[in-house]
Ligand SMILES: [Zn+2]
């Protein structure tokens with residue numbers, strides 16, 4: 616199973632032709648207007664790639680943007696004394712790369728992060744319970760059991 620915490624690979628990563636960018640798939644041009652066949656990355660695409668795929672780079676950029684301030688309670692966090700929070704939780708991403716972009720990342724002190732993960736887990740448990748309850752009322756069985764022969 617794919618780790619839901621890992622961003623999906625860029626679509627072109629493994630099949631970019633020489634001169635095409637492994638990140639955005641577009642051609643890379645030299646200053647003279649010709650395609651640069653020895654290149655596989657646009658400069659700005661490398662930067663964007665790093666911010667998404669290298670957690671250390673993401674952390675650095677998020678901390679810098681937030682100036683080390685917890686987005687929950689506003690307390691100042693040291694360079695290491697905080698957690699990087701994904702505002703929309705990664706478990707819901709289902710391969711949507713925007714979940715890994717800086718817009719969805721925030722600085723949270725440990726205390727606030729604990730609270731947020733706790734309430735998210737609670738919300739998920741409640742949603743599951745509700746689903747179960749609805750199934751009980753409508754008489755629909757969970758998918759897994761469909762097509763099973765009676766014993
Ligand atoms: Zn590119």
Ligand SMILES: [Zn+2]
Nearest residue numbers: 685688724727
């Ligand atoms: Zn906080």
